[in-house]
Amino acid sequence: MAYFESVNRSGGVNGKRIEIRTYDDSYDPAKTIQNTIRLVEEDALLLFNYVGTPTVTRMLPLLNHYRDLDIQLFFPHTGAQPQRQFPYRDRVFNLRASYDRETEGLVDKFVATNRKKIAIFYQADAYGRSGWNGVQRGLEKYGLDILEEATYRRGADYDTDLSEQVELLRAVEPDAVIVVGSDKASAAFIRDARDADWDVPISIVSFVNTPNLLSILSQESRETGRDYDFNLVSSEVVPSYKDLSLPAVREYRNAIDRYNPEPPQGFEFEGYRSPRYSHTSFEGFLNAKLLVEILKNTETKDGKYHREALVEAAESLKDFDLGIGTPISFNADDRQALNTVYYTTVENGRFVPLHDWEAWAE
Amino acid sequence: MRRPSLFRKILIGQIVIFGLVALGTSAFSAWNIYRKLMAERLSKGKAIVSSIVYTSQFLLESSPPETTQNAIDEFLAIEGVSYVFAIDADRNIIAHTFVPTIPTEIRALTNSETTGTVVRELEIEGVGQFIDISSPILLGVGGHAHVGIDKSEVVAHIREAIVQQLALILVLFALSAIASYLLIRQITQPLVQLTEYAQQLSARNFPSDIDIRSTDEIGLLAATMQSMASEISGFLARLERAVDDTTRKLQQAQSQVVHNEKMTSLGQMVAGVAHEINNPVGFIHSNTSHVSEYVKELLEYLQLYRVYYPEPHPEIQERSEEIELDFLQEDLEKTLGSMRMGTNRIRELVSSLRNFSRLDESAIKAVNLHEGIDSTLVILRHRLKATSDRPEIRIVKKYGELPLVECYPSQLNQVFVNLIGNAIDALESATARIEDGMLKVEIYTAVIADQAIIRVRDNGSGIPAEVREKIFDPFFTTKPIGKGTGLGLSISHHIVTEKHRGRLVCRSESGYGTEFEIVIPLCLTGESEAPPTDEAELPAAERS
Structure with a gap:
């Protein structure tokens, strides 16, 4: 969130603001499917940062269902296997190791x-x-x-x-x-x-x-x-968010310190204060950064983003320096970016x- | 109380019936539910297993275990399914739903060789009983799928159903108990009333009415009881009257017997004495006329002496002066007359006594009642004379023309003695209250319509009403102890009403005297088929 906020404040991607819609699935697979249908109907460009294995693995068939719309899930926050395998591997881009x-x-x-x-x-x-x-x-x-x-x-x-x-x-x-x-x-x-x-x-x-x-x-x-x-x-x-030798960690901390993001509206819990830094939020930061990079590389038609162009841009990403010391590459056969634990x-x-x-x- | 007891009995009956119903339906329901649920669970389990087997054929080899896990997780959500697991060809469990871990019984199960769908009973220690349904995937090359159906869950279902059913039966039972309580109260309310009524009857209390309005059998019973009660009540009253009557008759008979015995002895004695007196008095009386004649001749003879010998010897002269001869001559005739009168009165008295006792007249006989009354007066004459306490009692006879009356003379004489004697008693005790100072007993006789009427009236102080009611009761007396027996009027009443089929009525006004009226038929024998004289009733009187 902090990263998107910083991108939006500095003019967005190709002059366009990134709009984030968040829905709570309470870690319940049925709600995940519900929310996904809703997002597709709201004509979301892409699905991003889904959390959880039972939730993501259950919504995967939906992506095949919407095959014609070619909607992609970017960087789900789960290490589960199905989205890395047939028949869903063409619908998902993974950053993190399984x-x-x-x-x-x-x-x-x-x-x-x-x-x-x-x-x-x-x-x-x-x-x-x-x-x-x-x-x-x-x-x-x-x-x-x-x-x-x-x-x-x-x-x-x-x-x-x-x-x-x-x-x-x-x-x-x-x-x-x-x-x-x-x-x-x-x-x-x-x-x-x-x-x-x-x-x-x-x-x-x-x-x-x-x-x-x-x-x-x-x-x-x-x-x-x-x-x-x-x-x-x-x-x-992802590497330790404490390893300040990594440019991404510095950038991450900078963004958090600068924007100090609160949880999205409706996601506050009483008595819960999310830790300032964490591997989880650092992963989210890296996901966001990688997505923005892909968006930057995506060609627009008539000033609009199209999903085919998005997939094309993602699959042609090569040796991108995310700032964690490991270059990131995707291609049509390999949509798994990192394998390091x-x-x-x-x-x-x-x-x-x-x-x-x-x-x-x- | 009878109501709760009846209610308790019916309640116990209901408890037994409802208990049996509850037991029967529960057992039947349990069996039915168990059968159906088990069949349903079994077919469900088989369907799940075959579904897993079918999908697994496409999934197992190519899919990651997450997908298999997702599939079995879906099936676990189906009601009645307790566990689902899949094993691969090497008999390793590749996905399962066990928490906290795979039970040893299940691990043992994976090693068993099966071909085709198998249904097994399985008990997992500390968890419960299950039915395990397994089926091979790709004839066992792809492994096996297992589904566990919880038996205890079926049992829980049954228990729930039974509890609900029992609750329903309990509610029905409560309703039924309330209904029967109300019904029983409706039935027993009149029964209780009826019981109270019957208790009152037992206490010989005959309430005129009971308030039972029901139109059913109880109402009928109540009405019947009521009519029965009124009949019993009437019967009892008649019985009491009869007993009273008999008792009175018995007392009368007893007193009559005693009295008769007394009177008979007295009569015999009086008759004997009168007889013994009669003879000497008879010859004394008959001799007085001879004595009178002899004395008259002797005096005439003495007169002749005095005419022809005017100058007697001085000694004779002296002696005649000494004995007052002239006075003696004069007085001798008077003395003889008085003697004749005395013997006459003795004869009269003896005749009355004999007449009164009438030993020879205990059978019905046509007599002149005036003779009886007069005889009675002779006997009671001594009581009429003036005493230091009172003047003489005068007898006023108002005799009418009275023909001969058929009756038991001696018995009627007793009645006269009683009535006139009582009149004299009343006058003796009431002297102070006689206004004109004259004490009198009025005796009145008449004939009215073939009936002789004799009234004896005194001008004493009268009889108070409360005493008058009882004067004919045996042994009732107002006289001091030893003076009266309380039998006189009772016997008189008996003699008049029973023996002579007449009436003895007492009229009295306090302060104006008392009148007793005897009314008897002139002809006693012709009017009744059965003579009232009863051998059994008056044996003593008849014997004499």
């Missing part, structure tokens, strides 16, 4: 540190299944299997008691637990594990807004006097880039 890439990477790192007994706790839906699939594939490479799995229902909040799942996994004594869940469910799992004096390394994935997670856990810590923020690893699909861990109450995996060795 979940299975993330969890596979986590497995690689754990196995490398001799943590071969991997258990997984995941959301019982397509998102969780996506992460589970990555873990499965990762372990398969080493001839290993998932040691034990536990699930929770989508929509579980922080008050949900997950101690049963904790006990299930703890019973088989895994070397590490990979959590594929929402902010609140992940936080609840960490809380119940630590409350049960189980200090196993727990990893979370990029879908989790880490500053948000930490703020929930530190709140809990203040109430119980326990530490919750140790032995945590987070896999990220970044790891962070908590130090002094903050997630910082994790460089030394040896310290995690068993």
